[in-house]
Amino acid sequence: MEIDLDAVAANVAALRAAVVPARFCAVVKADGYGHGDVPVAEAALAAGADWLAVALVEEGVRLREAGIEAPILVLSEPANGDASAIVTWRLRPAVYTMPFVEALAAVAGPSPLPVHVKVNTGMHRVGAEPAEAMELLRLVSADPALHVEGIWTHFAVAEEDPDFTRSQIAALECFEEAAAAEGIRADLVHAANTAGALRYPEARRDLVRVGLGIYGLRPTPTTAPLVPLRPAMRVVSAVSYIRRLPAGERPSYGRRRALGRDATVATVPIGYADGVPRRLAQLGAEVLIRGRRYPHAGTVTMDQIVVDVGDDPVAVGDEVVLLGAQDEDTVTADEWAHLLDTINYEIVCNFGPRLPRRYVRSAP
Numbered sequence: 001m002e003i004d005l006d007a008v009a010a011n012v013a014a015l016r017a018a019v020v021p022a023r024f025c026a027v028v029k030a031d032g033y034g035h036g037d038v039p040v041a042e043a044a045l046a047a048g049a050d051w052l053a054v055a056l057v058e059e060g061v062r063l064r065e066a067g068i069e070a071p072i073l074v075l076s077e078p079a080n081g082d083a084s085a086i087v088t089w090r091l092r093p094a095v096y097t098m099p100f101v102e103a104l105a106a107v108a109g110p111s112p113l114p115v116h117v118k119v120n121t122g123m124h125r126v127g128a129e130p131a132e133a134m135e136l137l138r139l140v141s142a143d144p145a146l147h148v149e150g151i152w153t154h155f156a157v158a159e160e161d162p163d164f165t166r167s168q169i170a171a172l173e174c175f176e177e178a179a180a181a182e183g184i185r186a187d188l189v190h191a192a193n194t195a196g197a198l199r200y201p202e203a204r205r206d207l208v209r210v211g212l213g214i215y216g217l218r219p220t221p222t223t224a225p226l227v228p229l230r231p232a233m234r235v236v237s238a239v240s241y242i243r244r245l246p247a248g249e250r251p252s253y254g255r256r257r258a259l260g261r262d263a264t265v266a267t268v269p270i271g272y273a274d275g276v277p278r279r280l281a282q283l284g285a286e287v288l289i290r291g292r293r294y295p296h297a298g299t300v301t302m303d304q305i306v307v308d309v310g311d312d313p314v315a316v317g318d319e320v321v322l323l324g325a326q327d328e329d330t331v332t333a334d335e336w337a338h339l340l341d342t343i344n345y346e347i348v349c350n351f352g353p354r355l356p357r358r359y360v361r362s363a364p
């Protein structure tokens with residue numbers, strides 16, 4: 001896997017320019033959506049990101065252990081037992097239950113611990129119902145050990161349903177007003193993910209939490225086409241073996257696909273254990289070699305794939321691009337997502353730890 005940190009930097013700069021004056025929080029959970037959390041975080045911060053966000057305490061600790069000092073938001077409320085790690089590692093936790101707020105209050109140090117109270121406005125995953133969230137706000141703001149740094153929510157359909165998204169924005173505003181009526185205000189109100197930040201200027205508020213976009217991917221093909229984004233990930237291998245086969249031969253497990261004519265078949269040492277979905281071959285995925293597209297010659301195996309290169313000259317050592325650009329052509333994560341009936345997020349998160357990551361700088 002080749003990760004272009006200049007692409008990450010350019011994406012952060014372009015997205016940040018689109019949302020200023022909102023602060024920019026780069027979401028690097030799940031090992032930076034499969035791209036590598038520490039290198040992506042460093043590139044994003046250098047390009048102007050103000051905050052980082054992760055899902056888990058462990059992910060935040062990894063960033064701190066790497067020497068990253070930026071504020072780190074933990075998007076899921078941690079387990080009660082992790083309250084002291086929040087303090088030790090100076091993480092900013094999402095809070096949405098009373099027991100966790102109490103656990104935090106019990107371990108918070110001399111300076112007030114900043115927390116982000118999450119209110120559910122329709123996603124129905126995590127976040128307290130408004131009345132309960134108000135109780136939490138009262139508790140936090142009355143406790144000198146804690147500080148209401150954030151009031152926030154999360155969108156369910158920012159990439160596709162404007163009416164529902166606007167109802168979520170309105171519900172957040174209503175919640176804020178109710179809090180303000182009690183004299184409770186947060187430093188930062190935030191709601192928008194990538195799609196929310198790009199499609200709803202009114203949702204940008206004080207901070208946007210952008211994941212997908214910093215990796216150069218779009219929530220939908222039509223989201224904010226005027227913001228230039230460059231995919232940061234390429235998945236690349238090289239031809240390791242070549243054989244000539246007569247028409248009718250059926251390479252690989254299951255012998256599922258017959259060669260329609262005599263053909264050269266190239267073997268490439270990458271497989272489903274690396275994160276290349278096994279179903280891709282049957283679904284018609286293609287790889288790039290010498291700038292041309294070729295189909296799989298048979299089933300993806302654990303450690304290798306086979307590619308039908310017809311009569312074209314292909315040599316051992318030739319670069320094979322499974323995902324990303326080669327010469328003028330690009331195999332996109334969206335293309336795989338379409339074949340596999342999923343979303344580009346799942347494609348990039350799916351690559352396994354066996355696949356070595358190489359960080360490159362392409363410049364613009």
Ligand SMILES: *Cc1c(COP(=O)(O)O)cnc(C)c1O
Binds near residue numbers: 195209
């Ligand atoms: C993952 C996540 C984000 C980032 O979403 P993208 O669509 O990748 O920009 C923002 N907020 C929360 C709560 C998340 O879980």
